[in-house]
Amino acid sequence: MAALTNFLATKQTLNLIPITKTTHFYPQFLTNHLSIPSKPKQNPLNSVYSYRRFCKTAATTGAASGVETSKKDERVQKVHSIEEFDAALRAAKNRLVVVEYALSDSDDSSKIYPFMVDLSRNCADVDFILVMGDESEETRKLCAREKIEQVPHFSFYKSMEKIHEEDAIEPDRLVGDVLYYGDSHSAVVQLHSREDVEKLIGEHKADDKLIVLDVGLKHCGPCVKVYPLVLKLSRSMADSAVFARMNGDENESCMQFLRDMNVIEVPTFLFIRDGEIKGRYVGSGKGDLIGEILRYQGVRVTY
Secondary structure (H helix, E strand, O other): OOEHHHHHHHOOOOOOOOOOOOOOOOOOOOOOEOOOOOOOOOOOOOOHHHHHHHHHHHHHHHHHOOOOOOOOOOOEEEOOOHHHHHHHHHHHOOOEEEEEEEOOOOHHHHHHHHHHHHHHHHOOOEEEEEEEOOOOHHHHHHHHHOOOOEOOEEEEEEOOEEEEEEEOOOHHHHHHHHHHHHOOOOOOEEOOOHHHHHHHHHHOOOOOOEEEEEEEOOOOHHHHHHHHHHHHHHHHOOOOEEEEEEEOOOOHHHHHHHHHOOOOOOOEEEEEEOOEEEEEEEOOOHHHHHHHHHHHOOOOOOO
16 A cells, blocks of 8 residues: 555646536526516515514424524524625635525525524534525615525625535535535644645654545535534544545645545545555445444454
8 A cells, every 4th residue: 555655745646537426516496586676576575574474484494393493593694785795794704604595485495594593503603694585675686696596595605705505405405514614623624735634644643543534525515415424423533533624626736636646536535544545435425434434443344
């Protein structure tokens, strides 16, 4: 097995075969398109009655689905104009900002909103914003600027930059996205360059810990899907393993690392110990990943 430190030192250049296990960045749907009319509707949905009806429906739906909700969702900031929206993004600085675009009469919007409220209570390092697309002419202009065509629509921002967006999202995917794009203070070490990888290897050469390096892409569906498990394992296996993550499309150094490691599909998990690559697992199967980690830790696994 090739020694990783020696392999890195050679800085070989390999052709990166197109990575296949990704989801479409802009999924296409045929229904629930968000209309941005030039004039407000009669009985506009920005009325107090409509907004309260939306919140009441969301709270009722959350209770019915087993999600704890309360009347106070103060951690979800409601914005009512382009100016308020931009100010909220600026105030967040480099924190993750999760924006839900909703409609007052959308059942899907009402169903997902309680989950966002619940996440807002548990993710103190993430900012949450709600935009009611049919609330007023100002929110219609905001949706038009952001090219929102259907709801519920979620956009993820960092440092004023949109880093991800999805339509028709399910609660479990929303949780996964928030963890994946906002996880900056967990037991999973975030790597941003080849030098970061070398430093991590050097730090754990003597402690006999297995390094599990999760290599993916920012908009890879399977990468997002498996990440909550990676996060959980990083905590439960902290005594015997070190978990790290690198997004290949973060910068050129990361992409070059993927080429050097001959990563052709994502997610790919590299298993490293004593400065050597012991093996790899390609895929997002949770049971298979756990089995591979245990195997490279020296635990006998039978199927």
